[in-house]
């Protein structure tokens with residue numbers, strides 16, 4: 001079965017976003033990521049309207065707060081019928097399990113963000129003063145998420161084999177920081193091509209600008225999809 005390319009909808013306005021989506025044939029069942037930029041502007045009505053159009057939704061809110069606040073927020077999101085939701089793994093064990101508890105009764109999968117793909121070893125050591133190798137930090141956070149009920153993690157594709165090894169094959173590894181060979185890397189640090197992500201065992205890839213800012217978004221999506229599912 002084909003694995004999803006999740007398209008990150010980081011648009012400044014909803015008109016631009018709908019124009020982008022209208023390039024795709026109706027039968028193309030896209031998996032869309034709504035992140036902070038669009039959610040802060042358009043909120044739940046935007047999420048609902050995309051669900052009503054039949055898209056799968058990854059709601060990327062990267063929650064990071066005290067357990068009680070996160071639980072109550074997740075209880076609300078549980079009613080929204082979205083397929084995936086993110087919290088930061090660094091919120092800790094109690095926060096991750098509170099998020100999972102809040103989602104109880106829904107089919108929303110809880111994904112914990114490990115180390116952002118925009119952070120490399122230098123930032124980890126010098127800015128954040130984390131005395132671990134990036135790979136070890138990512139796998140440590142992944143194990144914390146696994147042990148506390150998350151359904152999977154967000155990491156770069158590069159760490160997927162190590163994460164699967166210390167958790168389980170079924171533990172989802174959803175990987176942004178995806179760049180086809182010809183694309184600009186931009187602010188991402190830990191990157192992989194779609195085919196490399198496949199070889200490393202990612203369960204889904206998240207791609208934004210290489211698709212949303214391409215001249216022909218549908219063509220860019222199709223090429224990435226083919227490379228990913230080869």
Ligand SMILES: O=C(O)c1cc(=O)[nH]c(=O)n1[C@@H]1O[C@H](COP(=O)(O)O)[C@@H](O)[C@H]1O
Nearest residue numbers: 008035115116117154176177206207208209
């Ligand atoms: O949680 C995420 O989705 C996420 C985590 C992470 O570590 N790195 C990361 O890039 N993302 C998101 O993935 C998308 C990547 O977009 P592009 O860099 O444009 O492909 C953005 O919407 C980011 O918010």
